Amino acid sequence: MEMNIALLPGDGIGPEVIAQAVKVVKAVGKKFGHTIHFEEAPVGATAIDLIGDPYPDSTHDVCLRADAVLFGAIGDPKYDNDPKAKVRPEQGLLRMRQKLGLFANVRPTFTFPSLIHKSPLKIERVEGVDFVFFRELTGGVYFGEPRGRNEQGTKAFDTNVYSKEEITRLARMGFEAAQKRRKLLTCVDKANVLATSRLWRETVQELAPEYPDVKVEYEFVDAVAMRLIQWPKAYDVLITENLFGDILTDEASVISGSMGLMPSASLGTVNKLFEPIHGSYPQAAGKDIANPLATVLSAAMMFDYAFGLKAEAQAITDVVNKSLAEGVVTEDIAEGGKAYKTSEVGDWLAANV
Amino acid sequence: MEMNIALLPGDGIGPEVIAQAVKVVKAVGKKFGHTIHFEEAPVGATAIDLIGDPYPDSTHDVCLRADAVLFGAIGDPKYDNDPKAKVRPEQGLLRMRQKLGLFANVRPTFTFPSLIHKSPLKIERVEGVDFVFFRELTGGVYFGEPRGRNEQGTKAFDTNVYSKEEITRLARMGFEAAQKRRKLLTCVDKANVLATSRLWRETVQELAPEYPDVKVEYEFVDAVAMRLIQWPKAYDVLITENLFGDILTDEASVISGSMGLMPSASLGTVNKLFEPIHGSYPQAAGKDIANPLATVLSAAMMFDYAFGLKAEAQAITDVVNKSLAEGVVTEDIAEGGKAYKTSEVGDWLAANV
Ligand SMILES: CC(C)[C@H](C(=O)O)[C@@H](O)C(=O)O
Ligand SMILES: CC(C)[C@H](C(=O)O)[C@@H](O)C(=O)O
Numbered sequence: 248m249e250m251n252i253a254l255l256p257g258d259g260i261g262p263e264v265i266a267q268a269v270k271v272v273k274a275v276g277k278k279f280g281h282t283i284h285f286e287e288a289p290v291g292a293t294a295i296d297l298i299g300d301p302y303p304d305s306t307h308d309v310c311l312r313a314d315a316v317l318f319g320a321i322g323d324p325k326y327d328n329d330p331k332a333k334v335r336p337e338q339g340l341l342r343m344r345q346k347l348g349l350f351a352n353v354r355p356t357f358t359f360p361s362l363i364h365k366s367p368l369k370i371e372r373v374e375g376v377d378f379v380f381f382r383e384l385t386g387g388v389y390f391g392e393p394r395g396r397n398e399q400g401t402k403a404f405d406t407n408v409y410s411k412e413e414i415t416r417l418a419r420m421g422f423e424a425a426q427k428r429r430k431l432l433t434c435v436d437k438a439n440v441l442a443t444s445r446l447w448r449e450t451v452q453e454l455a456p457e458y459p460d461v462k463v464e465y466e467f468v469d470a471v472a473m474r475l476i477q478w479p480k481a482y483d484v485l486i487t488e489n490l491f492g493d494i495l496t497d498e499a500s501v502i503s504g505s506m507g508l509m510p511s512a513s514l515g516t517v518n519k520l521f522e523p524i525h526g527s528y529p530q531a532a533g534k535d536i537a538n539p540l541a542t543v544l545s546a547a548m549m550f551d552y553a554f555g556l557k558a559e560a561q562a563i564t565d566v567v568n569k570s571l572a573e574g575v576v577t578e579d580i581a582e583g584g585k586a587y588k589t590s591e592v593g594d595w596l597a598a599n600v
Numbered sequence: 601m602e603m604n605i606a607l608l609p610g611d612g613i614g615p616e617v618i619a620q621a622v623k624v625v626k627a628v629g630k631k632f633g634h635t636i637h638f639e640e641a642p643v644g645a646t647a648i649d650l651i652g653d654p655y656p657d658s659t660h661d662v663c664l665r666a667d668a669v670l671f672g673a674i675g676d677p678k679y680d681n682d683p684k685a686k687v688r689p690e691q692g693l694l695r696m697r698q699k700l701g702l703f704a705n706v707r708p709t710f711t712f713p714s715l716i717h718k719s720p721l722k723i724e725r726v727e728g729v730d731f732v733f734f735r736e737l738t739g740g741v742y743f744g745e746p747r748g749r750n751e752q753g754t755k756a757f758d759t760n761v762y763s764k765e766e767i768t769r770l771a772r773m774g775f776e777a778a779q780k781r782r783k784l785l786t787c788v789d790k791a792n793v794l795a796t797s798r799l800w801r802e803t804v805q806e807l808a809p810e811y812p813d814v815k816v817e818y819e820f821v822d823a824v825a826m827r828l829i830q831w832p833k834a835y836d837v838l839i840t841e842n843l844f845g846d847i848l849t850d851e852a853s854v855i856s857g858s859m860g861l862m863p864s865a866s867l868g869t870v871n872k873l874f875e876p877i878h879g880s881y882p883q884a885a886g887k888d889i890a891n892p893l894a895t896v897l898s899a900a901m902m903f904d905y906a907f908g909l910k911a912e913a914q915a916i917t918d919v920v921n922k923s924l925a926e927g928v929v930t931e932d933i934a935e936g937g938k939a940y941k942t943s944e945v946g947d948w949l950a951a952n953v
Contacts, residue, residue, distance in 0.1 A: 337792040372720050394795045403799035404761040411754045439690040442747045446756035472851035498825035
């Protein structure tokens with residue numbers, strides 16, 4: 248197969264971890280006989296510094312030309328804590344999601360047996376956890392209008408808005424995923440307070456009869472925030488709106504003890520983007536110590552979700568498991584064993600794929 | 601002192617746990633020489649069934665007449681999962697908060713050594729946890745207008761709105777609490793996305809110089825959702841808006857392993873309400889098995905926050921600790937030991953105060 252992959256390394260440790268994923272993707276391409284083209288483009292603070300825009304048109308063009316986007320991370324401390332900053336790296340991220348139509352953020356939570364002891368939760372609560380969030384990513388309060396201030400600047404407002412259509416396309420992805428998994432779908436909302444949540448619940452209730460093999464549960468976001476920690480194994484597929492998804496997927500990410508390894512996909516009808524869930528981790532940037540596994544596993548998701556190539560995805564998952572078993576890992580998970588450099592882990596993975 | 605206390609037992613186990621708190625409050629009154637008058641009024645599903653309104657005017661009048669309100673719980677499954685229900689118990693709760701001006705929800709999280717092993721978290725993460733949330737309770741997306749649907753019903757919207765004034769009064773409570781505690785204030789927002797959050801951050805930044813002894817940190821809500829589970833001991837006082845507070849305080853409630861014991865206060869300029877954080881738990885209603893300790897500890901908060909009577913509050917905390925030490929507890933925390941009835945625990949506490 249011929250594949251065009253856009254590389255958006257972004258800020259902080261982004262470039263370093265993307266570089267390792269590229270090594271692994273190339274090795275997989277060689278092994279399975281694919282021709283893979285890469286095209287790189289700036290995003291985030293890096294793009295602000297270069298071009299004055301966190302998601303420049305030129306970067307958007309690169310993404311449009313590509314079959315899939317591999318994304319690193321964005322965010323730079325110099326833009327934090329300044330509520331009046333005019334351009335923010337995050338705006339680039341949001342604009343990118345919207346312009347590429349990436350309406351579904353897929354965030355799996357699963358465990359690596361060799362890392363489970365790092366979980367803040369007791370092992371018996373975590374062992375075997377396996378659920379996936381489908382977070383709506385291009386709607387809700389992130390994009391709703393009006394938003395801003397009154398004239399005197401003494402009042403601020405945001406608008407949360409959802410259409411039945413937006414809810415339907417996200418919910419269908421959740422239903423379909425549930426059909427291929429343990430057949431349980433949890434719709435997370437705040438229908439006891441929010442008009443948008445009532446539309447979510449109503450829409451999901453209307454769709455449910457089309458998926459008779461899927462059991463649907465409705466839970467309030469505050470209850471899920473508790474139960475995710477108490478009984479994470481109770482969940483299979485969860486669907487939710489943008490802001491709830493932002494909070495809950497991050498909460499979920501600490502459960503397995505392997506946050507530094509968790510990949511994600513952001514899917515649209517046409518475009519597809521893959522990225523580690525960890526951030527730009529500026530303290531570690533440039534030191535060749537960042538853990539590249541989440542990005543490498545995001546590349547695995549890419550082979551599966553963007554190209555339907557499951558064997559290639561599995562080959563990556565396998566080599567990651569092998570690196571964990573043999574202790575070829577970065578310092579964050581080395582635990583007294585030898586700590587390999589980011590680039591060394593990438594080289595090892597590429598050589599062993 | 602002469603005190604007028606409004607009792608709003610509400611739904612489910614509400615009446616049973618309130619009854620125990622009343623026993624304890626009476627015993628404290630007797631011991632310390634206070635004259636305490638109680639006036640009871642319906643709220644929630646109970647009030648809908650009786651009067652057709654989850655927060656009737658007659659109940660509001662009872663609250664206005666009182667120096668403090670002791671609240672049980674509201675919510676009845678017959679009103680759940682019906683997105684089109686016209687009257688909902690929760691509406692009563694929200695109307696009550698607004699009409700009584702209860703703008704600050706105070707939710708402490710602390711541990712009971714004898715229960716800490718019930719935490720889903722590892723003991724070393726939880727031991728000594730001691731933080732308190734100040735959740736804004738009468739603003740934000742819970743009350744913002746416009747909210748509703750478009751004409752065809754295919755689009756729904758909610759409005760999040762905050763004024764500088766609303767933020768200021770809540771933030772000042774947080775600053776003052778921090779001054780009396782470990783002097784760390786965390787402002788939780790989503791300032792990288794929301795206009796309201798930027799006003800929160802800006803307002804808190806403006807107030808900070810008035811409290812030079814308090815260290816202020818600003819964290820995004822998604823980061824706090826993680827760090828609460830990873831490093832709960834890192835927090836002291838947290839302030840946040842209504843919806844974030846709803847989610848995070850519930851998440852926080854599972855940390856200590858003593859959710860069934862956690863009290864709360866909802867404070868206004870004039871009115872003050874105290875309630876357990878657990879819900880109406882309809883499955884247990886009428887069985888005399890519900891744990892009354894959260895309501896009893898809410899009564900302790902009442903003596904402290906509503907009347908400034910710290911010795912009385914301490915007397916209640918002490919007798920609760922004694923009941924835990926001597927195993928005079930309900931089945932949820934009996935763990936193989938004798939399980940006492942709700943009413944028996946109440947009698948014991950009142951007798952031993
Ligand atoms: C950086 C921020 C705007 C973003 C979001 O809130 O969506 C991030 O938290 C995420 O989840 O990808
Ligand atoms: C019942 C519901 C409306 C309420 C809220 O969201 O405020 C509850 O979750 C709470 O936290 O007291």
